[in-house]
Amino acid sequence: MSIRGILFDIDDTLIDYSATARVGLLRHLRAEDLLDYFLSPEEAVLLWRALEEEEYPRFLAGELTFTGQQQLRTKRFLSHIGVKERDPVAWFARYAARRDTAWAAFPDVPPTLRGLSGQVALGVVSNSSRAHQQGKLEAVGLHEHFGNAVLCSAEFGAAKPDPSIFLAGCAMIGLPPDQVAYVGDRFDTDGIGARDAGLRAYWLDRTARGVAHRDGVTVIPSLSELSATTFGHFDSH
Ligand SMILES: [Mg+2]
Structure with a gap:
């Protein structure tokens, strides 16, 4: 799949x-x-x-x-x-x-999102408040990639790693969890949480030396690993 x-x-x-x-x-x-x-x-x-x-x-x-x-x-x-x-x-x-005048996206983020836009549905699920996170996404110019697909725990009423917020994120972009990847920098909250909710879990560990697999979570050193062309590679594991 x-x-x-x-x-x-x-x-x-x-x-x-x-x-x-x-x-x-x-x-x-x-x-x-x-x-x-x-x-x-x-x-x-x-x-x-x-x-x-x-x-x-x-x-x-x-x-x-x-x-x-x-x-x-x-x-x-x-x-x-x-x-x-x-x-x-x-x-x-x-x-x-x-x-707030210093917010910056990591350098791999704009090219990765540009490459994925139109190829796959994109959204965010964040343990924060929506107004706060929307402001940050707008400040760094990333909001256009997500539109209204921004789900935050303060408004939703549960926080990661609760499975319900991951599942609500999948519903937000109209896909079943086994067709949705979740990508985050916290192994337990993001990686294990997404895995246990039935999503395809990716742990972004910017100190990792390469792509690896740990406890059902794919470890990636950079978001550039997420380009649309490499998804086939990950599927083969
Ligand atoms: Mg984080």
Whole structure:
């Protein structure tokens, strides 16, 4: 059975979220005179990302709102350096404004999507909020490849790796799961999640040396492996 549709994760798959968050945070800390509170810029970035890894899943689990997890990350980050902030919402908004001019797609993304457009149905399934993700896709010029085929956990009501959001993604592009590939950068959330929902799972590991297979998931080092011409090659495995 050939692949007739591809659903993508967004952050750190299509858009270089980690690099953008780093640039945005360092710009923000410099502008707010907070960088000297840290031993190094790296320490600040590691703390910021660690707090995100702790609080963002609470948003995905429905314990916090999207803005609620932003406020909590801000409060915890600033309390770590002993800074009191009366308005964490405004503080985060200033960070986001500095970050949002730095969004960038990975270099392999535009040519891959151009090559796939018209060959297979394309969509995204993301653990985030739709307005936020639409804004990012528009900022990097990728939105036209997906049209309305953008499904986000905040609006859907369940997050990856729950099978229901993968299946809803397949329904969104009008294909059965065994004809749909899912591509994401998190092995468990994206790869295993998609596999268990019955999709063709691809784990994007940009450190991998080549295409490999692991636990029913195809490991790819670059999105350029997804060109329409190589799908036949993957089918033979
Ligand atoms: Mg991701």
